Amino acid sequence: MPRKRKLLAELSALQRSSSIPPSDALENLNTTPDGDSSPKSSKYFATEKKKSFQLEADFFSQPCISLAKSFLGQILVRRLPDGRELWGRIVETEAYLGGEDEASHSKGGKQTQRNAAMFMKPGTLYVYQIYGIYFCVNVSSQGEGAAVLLRSLEPLQGLDAMRELRSAARKGPAKPLKDWQLCNGPSKLCQAFGIDKAFDQRDLTQDAAIWMIPGHELPGEQDVVATTRIGVGNRGEWSHKPLRFYLRGNKFVSVVDKKIEREMAVRGPSPCS
DNA sequence: AGAGGGATCTTCT
């Protein structure tokens, strides 16, 4: 039997059962549905480990644009039901401001069932389904209804699991995906990390299955390209604002803006007058 | 390398 089948089944089982409070998620994690060939992980150890490393509430409490840039170089960690940890370095984000932003789901300051997570405390995940088949994940920031879309990750650890999850969702006998194809897009990274609607409204500082840790290679201003957001059409001036940010020269970015990069190169790293 | 279309379903008008 294909291993990916089993992985997907475990995923949906766990996510159905732990869609409520974070404390339950932790309990579910320690009772593996699979039997106990491996040693059970200590709750104490897990908590201790996370406390020393993970990004806390003060990090997420930044204005939207600031948080979108600050995410670049930080690491998203996902612990799968089978215990494997997936690590990905954030290399591309988009800022969706509050009510004024005509391209945001929170435009006009309107709160609905779907976008409620955008209005929750900074560090809350907003996951929505798009085109009926894919998911996108955002992180709520400071500012009413503001959130940052995670667009691309550089896979660091658990690439085999990512490939399984990505391939399982595709049809037919496809060639194995290259590393750069695993997480270079908002819905691709959700597939690779097993993120779906069950993660909506979860808290990145409290959850046992997903969190962030500080990266050790953080970009300087000159390493960050700011350009227009993807898939935002007919939204007037909001279609053209530079609210997408990515690491210049990084091959895991989904869409590169060569024109803007050329202009940056001419001007050089220092701000022009 | 770039253009075009299909998949597929929730949300809001």
Add this chain to the structure above:
DNA sequence: GAAGATCCCTCTC
């Protein structure tokens, strides 16, 4: 009833 913060495959230049 239509649109949508996407992806992937196919066709053409």
